Amino acid sequence: MKKLLVKSEVPDLFVEPYITSAYRKPFCGPLQCIKYAFTLHNDVGNFWTHFLTLVIWITWLLFVMQDYDLSSDYYGPLLWCWIGCCSYAFFSSFAHMFSPLSEVMYHVCFMLDYTGISMYMYGGGVAYYYYERPLTLTFYSWEGVNIGLQVMVTMMALVFSCLSRFFWRRYRYTIRAMSFAPPFFINITPVILRWFECQGEECVLSSLPYHAYATLFTFLTVLPFVTKMPERLAPGKFDIFFQSHQLFHVSAAITTTSQMKLLLLDSRGRQEILTKNAQQTGIFPSASKLYSLFFIIFAVKLCVVILLGVLLKMGIVKDNKRKDVKHPKSS
Template identity: 40%
Template structure:
């Protein structure tokens, strides 16, 4: 330790006046006892430490003086790290494109920055629960995926590839939805684009359901049928239909809200009906033959129950429609819709895993062997095509701000001339 340095302190303690020397400090974070006369003997460096400062004569008094001065001058880190949360608004204070049916308060600023959007996820507003009800389940599904990776051989066992596609997509769709709800208030254009990606992720999730159902859940009498052979290609077409129609419905939202809602609902109902038709036939056949229900069918039945509940909550806007303003922050239909969708996905995942395990011997014996083209290849093709559709719908929204800014610059140049 250099000569004269005694005790490390915060910056801000000034030199004291009085006889016998004074305390001073620099940005080196150390106090120094400075003699005021040349006759005063130099301090022994070995004792120049905090312990000697306390034990020496008047050391405790000097330490108490430092602490008293420090309280008045030191700014605590909490002052420096204090963060001002974004302001919230009522429904009449935000543009119409940001308004939700029967939600009166708790709206974020329609021109929020990316940082404000992230901070708003830790602030109670009408989107907070929407963000976390899909962000937290993402980590649950990732954990389940990691557990499966430790027990199954996804690299070389082609029979597990449909499950691999399915697990990837049930991890992606809630995370995409959480990001869409987080950053949807940066601008009107970004709001549309965020939900375009949300719809695209949901349509890809329907493809994951179709691939897993086609290889694991298909009824015995439908295996190797014409529908079974074309099940995945039709599902790819359904994803394009779903993404296109749901993205188009956003352009009708302001002028024709009811028509927009109908189109968006139909965009997701059609792939769901197609994907679950083999499952419903299998459940009805099992009920007619009075077969004993298996764990897989029980989980599939729970999934269908929550799927119908999810559709009801999405279209009914209950309970906030009965009491506008009472469920702005907690308990409105979109939050319940998220919870219902995640719980339904959990039961669907358990049913798919149970079918994959219990039916493996029979399916392999009848020639149901997944191919790379029918699983990962179908996912890659659908991903590229859906990203292209999202790009087509996003281009006019991205071009509009650029064009308006160019017109503004041209007007300013004309004024200067």
């Protein structure tokens, strides 16, 4: 195993703010990247926080499938939301493991990470629309408009997050956080409106605590990501454990888990009233359409990442963290 490096020994491209040591040797091979997952370095916590989360969510899904018919039309949005959640945990783990491969792969890995997040936001948005929407407001009777809105805002979130790697260096973390703010507010708006417009049994929200947890931890997720706390206060003291990105990962996992739980509760708790409403409005999820649309959107987003990767390789777009990347001398 290669020795770990200090900040001055790695190219600026691979340096993270206020992290001064325990860097992996850049430009290593895939096998070396995998070996690094079992070494204490400054990115190992970021890998394991989401890889273990992925394992937990997949295991939980297997238990959920025993109680919910996720292959049915009604529970289709729940399945694709779950797949979206798992995709961001997978791509995050992939990015933190293989980002040292090369300059181009460093960016491609994290653009794939943003792709996973945007698919999670899209899957979650679709599930929120079908299970959380108020039934008394005309806007939410426009199924195509609401699904189209989810496609648009999550695509914009991906594009701006990716572009922040090449432009707007000073504000890149804020831009990435703000890019995913519109999907978040679009998702929670129907819950808030349903609460104010509810009548009778619709006013009894057994999922309310999980809505509160999800909202609280969403803001707690953004805080360390943007502020780079606590390592900003003590550079070098949080190089391996308890750095902001690890806190960001853990808080994001709690947020997503809360969202999964509330969707499980509300999809079953509102099944009768939503099915009855579907007979009047025709608003009912289609498993086959959800399947097709999910993969079409995923393919388009992958094309965005591939395009930017090619432009980066050709030198048409350039990393915004440094003017020049110098490869460290081999030991």
